[in-house]
Amino acid sequence: QKEVEQDPGPLSVPEGAIVSLNCTYSNSAFQYFMWYRQYSRKGPELLMYTYSSGNKEDGRFTAQVDKSSKYISLFIRDSQPSDSATYLCAMSAGGKLIFGQGTELSVKP
Amino acid sequence: DVKVTQSSRYLVKRTGEKVFLECVQDMDHENMFWYRQDPGLGLRLIYFSYDVKMKEKGDIPEGYSVSREKKERFSLILESASTNQTSMYLCASSEPGQGGSGNTIYFGEGSWLTVV
Numbered sequence: 001q002k003e004v005e006q007d008p009g010p011l012s013v014p015e016g017a018i019v020s021l022n023c024t025y026s027n028s029a030f031q032y033f034m035w036y037r038q039y040s041r042k043g044p045e046l047l048m049y050t051y052s053s054g055n056k057e058d059g060r061f062t063a064q065v066d067k068s069s070k071y072i073s074l075f076i077r078d079s080q081p082s083d084s085a086t087y088l089c090a091m092s093a094g095g096k097l098i099f100g101q102g103t104e105l106s107v108k109p
Numbered sequence: 110d111v112k113v114t115q116s117s118r119y120l121v122k123r124t125g126e127k128v129f130l131e132c133v134q135d136m137d138h139e140n141m142f143w144y145r146q147d148p149g150l151g152l153r154l155i156y157f158s159y160d161v162k163m164k165e166k167g168d169i170p171e172g173y174s175v176s177r178e179k180k181e182r183f184s185l186i187l188e189s190a191s192t193n194q195t196s197m198y199l200c201a202s203s204e205p206g207q208g209g210s211g212n213t214i215y216f217g218e219g220s221w222l223t224v225v
């Protein structure tokens with residue numbers, strides 16, 4: 001079993017939809033949680049960072065961490081075609097960063 | 110703005126060739142990393158370095174070596190390229206904590222290597 005599981009998609013939604021991206025993990029020691037966005041043929045860039053449990057909001061993006069269920073989510077409100085990218089979750093216990101496979105998202109105009 | 114620069118974006122090499130992938134960061138970060146990214150396998154850590162002349166094996170070091178002679182530069186070396194090393198290679202850097210402890214990993218644009 002992988003330490004971090006992420007549905008690779010692809011996920012296709014119409015413009016304006018609410019998007020939910022998710023990762024599950026098995027290591028209860030993880031306490032740092034990140035979401036990276038990767039456009040085609042580019043390197044990943046940090047989108048959201050959360051420490052421990054709870055929610056964090058940044059504009060149209062909300063990151064949620066549920067440590068009891070070992071489940072993290074990224075919500076995108078009012079999705080735009082420019083949000084089309086691969087989204088990778090990443091997490092650590094303070095040491096090595098473990099990445100999910102990435103979910104490919106396509107937002108259609 | 111943090112910048113991690115990978116000098117070669119697209120390379121085509123022959124089987125058995127020695128390949129150098131160069132990476133430079135301008136943020137004076139202690140940590141530098143090399144990952145490869147493959148469809149269905151995600152990001153896999155090849156090597157990392159937490160100081161000049163220091164290196165640590167990641168999850169898939171076989172067939173690779175690295176060099177860090179200066180703090181800002183981290184090179185990935187394929188001693189004898191093979192077709193199964195065709196991939197996208199990503200260099201990254203961070204402050205101490207390897208991306209945990211609130212320290213962000215910054216990635217370069219990637220180097221697409223094809224071995225024929």
